[in-house]
Amino acid sequence: MEPNILLNALIHEAGMSRAGLATRINRLGHNSGKPTRYDHTSVGRWMKGQRPRGYVPEIICELLSERLSRRITLEDIGMGRPDSTHGAPLSGFIARATALWRSDQEGRDLTDTPLIAGLNAVAPVWEWENPPDDTDVSRPSGPRVGAEDVTMLRTARRHYESMYRQVGGVTTRVRVVRFLVEHTVPLLRGSYSDRTGRNLFRAAGGLAAIAGLCGYDSDAHGLAQRYFHQALRLAKASSDRRFGGYVVALLVNQAMFLREYRQAIGFAEAGLRSAGSHISPALRTDLFVMQAKAFAGMKAVRDAHHCMALAEQTATRIRREDEPPETEYMQPGLLEAQLAEALISLGDLEPAREYAEEAVRAQGVSS
Template identity: 55%
Template sequence: MSEPNILLDSLLAEAGISHAGLAARVNRVTSTARRPTRYDHTAVARWIRDRAIPRGDVPEIICEIIGGKVGRPLSLADIGMPRSETGRDEPDLSQAVDQAVALWRGDLNNKVFLTGASMIDGPAAVAPVFEWENPPHELDVSRRGPRPVSMNDVQILRDARNRYEQMYRRVGGVPVRPRIVAFLNANVTPLLKGSHDDRTGRELFRAAGGLVALAGICAYDSDRQALSQRYLFHALRMAKASGNLAFGGYVVALLANQAMSRAKYRYVLQYAETALRGARGHLSPALVTDLHTLQAKACARVGDRASCHAHLCRAEATAARIRHDDEPPETGYVQPGLLECQRAEALRRLGDLTAAQTYAEEALRSADTCHLRGQTHRLATLALVLTERGDLDRAVTTAETMLDRAQGMESERIAERVAMVADALRPFDARVVEEFLTRAHQQARVPL
């Protein structure tokens, strides 16, 4: 299935033209030229949903109709109907901005074609990462627009990202995502369309990209995987425009983490290796540590014990150099004990349960210093290890504490972790297990 034409949909919304209205306008123009058409609202819906391109010069007519309404000339690429595929695959920066704006405008308006979108797989899933790593790079990102952009505007975006991230950690991505999407539409779009020099523009793309990446995280946490992937691809394009390799590496790490959740282990290894190579010398120790642990977990899933341990050793060596005051804001999730938790996860997958328990317990000893979301994951890891080792009483006690920490969070990823623990405990015929399953069902909708 082809990607929907979000550019045309966004322009129609900006112009205030309905599907039926566009069809009627096109029919009027073609009738005067003695080549009448009989388009209706279903045809326009097909142009958007299926990315169908009408025959003849109708795309040019659409450019004139919408361009007259929005007050600027539009090209075929602007309306998502280029004559060649090249215009779709490698848009210039201005077109990339238009596509990003179109995405979050459609998300704000709950467009059906975004709800039903499929994940991008195959070469198309790797292309954005390849394009981030390789030339050409923008030599100048300055822009002329209707309003000037200042560094104060950029700081507002940075502050908003930090504020929304704290909300996400406390209550989960489900309630936070609509807030970020609304902020992108109301506050980020005018700045990206504004006027700025090259220096301010690069800082703008860095700050805007941070918010777009967080929107992708919240979509991922809401189990809107295809939507999340598209946000992350746009964040990566903004990272390239910013020239900030460290931020680009962070976004690639997010893509690797999403691939891990989808059991796409080849992508995990490829993404992580690309981030480590493409931003070599620019990545913070915390991010390098996380990238190596992601690779270790992927290797454990495919049974590559030697590579798993090699990446864990690299992660441990790099973690010793982490200085949290020197880290960028996005890597704040790499808190004390995270490496031990990730190591426990990898070792559990390899069947090394004694060592896994040791690291899971070590991770939990520092859990009070991290946010509730991190505490929940660490408790889930220990509960899974204890269950597999047959220590039922401790496993259930740990699982109950996990539910305490997760109370009030609206997060599909947290619910997924609770379900994993419930599935591991379900085979045990014990009253304490039954009581836990009842509570997990009430709190996280886990099947009884």
């Protein structure tokens, strides 16, 4: 069962306690001739993913709608159709994403959030790659968002990425999530033109990707996966295929860590195919070498060597000044080190040793 972060966030926004919500439900049920005996424990179970029976979800929507002075639906409280989360409108996605950020900031333990598996794990990548696209992401109401706000988010992403590389994900995650809630959410709910909105979603996606890396670093892979999925949806809304390819590479890397080799290969192919000419040489190199490692893990020798060759060919076209900021991790020696890993998986120890020595030399020259 997956935590119902949407219900959790709305109850918090409404200023209700668990016991207070249960009392209100019991009162409405009694007045309608359908008495119930819920308490704070019952609400706690719903927050953990259980769904109350019968008409109770509708009562919850009615209570929250009245309290928040806006219409709350079953989807808004996380009790809609099981398949209603994929392909949701952008506004619905933003509500779900910000609910996760708030829950994470408020210290609710999301580190045990389960990994999404099967078709649901593949769906975000498929949806990024395929139509429909967001034809207009402008928003007419709320405080005006301008170019300076987008610049602030971009600056914050660089700051938190640097922090992540210096002190790790456990420490950085608390800070980047707080920034998402306190500074990014108000901007997403502001008013902006289509052009500014796409730049805003690109910047917000960069921050969500950092939060995902921090979750990965904290061994909270289910949580990291959700942040990566959010970053990918924001990439689609921004129309930045290059950034989307980078987020797909993060999912490939996670699949590799989890030894989901076929999924890693499929995601990498999607990234290479969909980002196309927009993808940078460094990212293309990384996707090829991760495919090589996945094939090596499956003992598919010919395919592994083919992808290794493609990675080396593409690496010759890397120009640091032309690369997006997210690919700074592709430092000298990294390619050789990863090729050595692939060869070790294949049992080719002598070539692996040569690549490992080359990686050490390249790192020494760059330091």
